[in-house]
Amino acid sequence: MTAQTAATSLSSLQYIEYLDDNGCIDEDFQKTIGAYAIFDRHKQLQYVGFSRDIYLSLKQHLVRQPQNCYWLKVKPIDRLSRKILEETTAAWIAENGATPVGNAEAKHIWTEPIDAQPNMTDEEKAQYQQSSELEQTKILKRVARRVEAEIKKRLSERGVTMDIRFNPKLKERGLLDLK
Numbered sequence: 001m002t003a004q005t006a007a008t009s010l011s012s013l014q015y016i017e018y019l020d021d022n023g024c025i026d027e028d029f030q031k032t033i034g035a036y037a038i039f040d041r042h043k044q045l046q047y048v049g050f051s052r053d054i055y056l057s058l059k060q061h062l063v064r065q066p067q068n069c070y071w072l073k074v075k076p077i078d079r080l081s082r083k084i085l086e087e088t089t090a091a092w093i094a095e096n097g098a099t100p101v102g103n104a105e106a107k108h109i110w111t112e113p114i115d116a117q118p119n120m121t122d123e124e125k126a127q128y129q130q131s132s133e134l135e136q137t138k139i140l141k142r143v144a145r146r147v148e149a150e151i152k153k154r155l156s157e158r159g160v161t162m163d164i165r166f167n168p169k170l171k172e173r174g175l176l177d178l179k
Helices: 054-064 082-096 107-111 122-129 133-158
Strands: 034-039 045-051 071-076
Touching: 034 054, 034 082, 045 054, 045 082, 045 107, 054 071, 054 107, 054 133, 122 133
Parallel strands: none
Antiparallel strands: 034 045, 034 071
């Protein structure tokens, strides 16, 4: 993978499969600075972003949106330059002709920790309302673990074999984000 600093159009970049034959994201992206575009199975642009570690960002997006992460295009850069990365992502979105849903109304789904609370059953909601702070934490943790299991099942069905670990401290608040 060669790093580039000159402007590169999105259409000039090759599609890369999100997961390799082993069900993993290419480890060559670890600690790679750059811009990236994520596409669904039909190669429709879903999200454009940039990162100091493309691998970690791609892994995070896969956990949050496994059904929309099938293809990607990547533009590595040699040194961190927020200006270059912002210009690149803006140019790619403009080239696309429309803002991808992941950069518009669904941005929070692509970029924020997964909130397990909306998955509470009516019984859990009632228990939560009537519980002490300690019990509320336990309920949130239980719900987060259930949602985590559902996510891992979806990822497994998607063919993901990488180790996925969530931050245990965030589960206490009903949130799921990778460690």
